[in-house]
Amino acid sequence: MTNFYAVILDMIDARVHCGDCAEILQDYPDAFFDLIITSPPYADRRQSLYGGVAPEAYVEWFLPKAEQFWRVLKPSGSFVLNIKERVENGERHTYVLELILALKKAGWLWVEEYIWHKKNCYPGKWPNRFRDAWERCLHFTKSRQFKMRQEAVMVPVGDWAEKRLKRLGENDVVRFDSRVGSGFGKNIANWLGREYVYPTNVLTFATECSNKNHPAAFPKALPEWFIKLFTDPGDWVLDPFVGSGTTIAAAVPLGRHVVGIDLKPEYCELAKAAIPEQMVLLEPTGMYVCDG
C-alpha cells in the first residue's frame, strides 16, 4: 500500500517568490488562500540594518499590502499577524494599535488577539522594564463565518491528569471493567476523554534559535498551530514576509500548499532551503517555483 504521507507530499505545492508582496500577489486570483500568516518586518529606526520601516510610516507602508491580502483571501479565510511594538525612548510604540484600527477601517474584522508567551525570551536587564516575554498574534477575518478547526489543536491536559493517566496501566482498566461489568469504566472513560482539552488564547511556545540569519524568526510551532487551526489539508497558505521560511517548513509536512514571498533575495534562498527535503528530493515538475 502506498505511503499516505508520501502521497500527500507529492501533491504539495510550495513556492517562493522574491519581490514586493503587493506586486507579486497581483498574479494570484481572488479568494485563493485559506490562511495568510506572517511575521512582518517590525518598525525600526535602524533602517539600514534590517531594511526596517520607520514607526511613523508603518501603517502607510502596510495598508496597500493588506489590500492585496484581502483580495486573495477566501471569505472563509483567516489572516494572522504576529507582531510586537518596539520600545523607543523608554516607551512602547503605538504603530501596532494604529495598524489594528486601520485594518478594521479597511474592512477587516478583528476577531481575536492571541498571546504568544515566549518562555525563554531574550535576556537582558533594564532599569525601567522587565524582559519582554510575549508577542501579539492578531487574528483578522473577512467574515464572521470563518473556518476554525478547534479539535486540531487540542492540547494534553495538565500535570495532575497526565500523571494519573500514566499510572493507569492496562491491568487497572481490566480490573475496573470486570468489577463494574460494563464495557468501559465510566471514570476511566472520563479520564480518557479528558486527555486532550481545548487551548485558550494564550499560547506557550519556546523560541527557537535555529534560523539565526533572520532577525524576526518565530518558532515553527507557531505557524503550525495556526495552520492546523484555520486550514484543512490541501488548503493554501500564504506568508507574504516569509523570511527564513518557517511558515513553509511548517505548512508542507502538514499537507498544505504554501506560497512564501520576501523582498530580499537572501531570505528567498533561505526560504527555498526551508522546503522540507522530501520535496526537494522528489523535485516534481512545477512544484518548486522561484522567480527571484
Place this chain on the structure above:
Amino acid sequence: MTNFYAVILDMIDARVHCGDCAEILQDYPDAFFDLIITSPPYADRRQSLYGGVAPEAYVEWFLPKAEQFWRVLKPSGSFVLNIKERVENGERHTYVLELILALKKAGWLWVEEYIWHKKNCYPGKWPNRFRDAWERCLHFTKSRQFKMRQEAVMVPVGDWAEKRLKRLGENDVVRFDSRVGSGFGKNIANWLGREYVYPTNVLTFATECSNKNHPAAFPKALPEWFIKLFTDPGDWVLDPFVGSGTTIAAAVPLGRHVVGIDLKPEYCELAKAAIPEQMVLLEPTGMYVCDG
C-alpha cells in the same frame, strides 16, 4: 523587641471615599500618590444592568478622570490600568486601543504592557474563539525617570523553592521579619537560597476572589505585585475604582497608605470591610476615614 508588622500597621492610613473619583480627587493635593492602580469598569452595552459604560463613549468617560490622576500622581509615580476589551458581535472592541492613544495624547508615557495570564479562566466554548485567558496591565508614567523596585518582585527558580515557599505560611513571614527587623521578603529570599530571578512582563496569577459580592475583582496577588514593584513602604497608593477593595487588602499589609474610591455605596462598604482586621481592631484616630 517590637513586632515590626504591628508597628507598620499602626502607621498605615487606609481611606475609602464614596463618589466620582474625578470629584473626590479634587480634595487631594498635586503629586500626592506614588502609585495609581485600578481595574475600571469595563465597557458594556448593558448599561441598566451593571451600570456599565457604552464602548463608544468609554474614552470620553475616562479622560476627565485621567486628568485628575495625572495631577495627583508624583512625577516619579506609576499608573497601572488592568483592563480587557470585550467581544461584541464576534469582534474585539477597540476602545482599549483608543484609550491608550488618548492617554498618550494627554501626556502619559505608555511605558509597558504587562500581560496577566489567568490560568483558570472562565469556561465556555464557541465556534469562533477559545477561552479568554489574559488581560492587559497597562503601565503609564509621567516621566521617563520613575520609581521601580525590581528586586522586590523577584521569583524563585525551580520546584524546590516553590515547595518551600508554599509551606511558608503568613505567620512565618511575620515571625521572620520581626526577628530580623528589616523589610518584607528580602531576607526570606536570602534564607531560602540565592536562586531568584527577575520576572518577565507576563504575570501568571490564578483568578481568586474572596469578595463574592463584587463581580469585578482581580486577585490580590496582582495589586500586590505592582505595589511592591512601584512603591516603597510608607508610600501612597490610590485605587479610583476600588470595587470590593482588593487593592486596599493588598496595600495595607505591605505597609503602604492607600485611598480607595468608588461610585457605588455598596462597593464602598465592601472596600471598608476589606481593610485588614488589625487596622479595625487597633482603630487609631484618623487612621480610618470614610465619607461615603
Place this chain on the structure above:
DNA sequence: AGCTCTTATGAATCATTGA
C-alpha cells in the same frame, strides 16, 4: 509526607427572545 479525589469558582460568549 505524598497521593488521590472532590469541590468551588472564575470581569465570558452566543443564540434567542421580546420591545
Place this chain on the structure above:
DNA sequence: GTCAATGATTCATAAGAGC
C-alpha cells in the same frame, strides 16, 4: 431592523480533605 435583556453552555485550575 436594531437594540436590549436573558438563558444555556462551558472547563481547567487550586485548594483542601482524606487516606
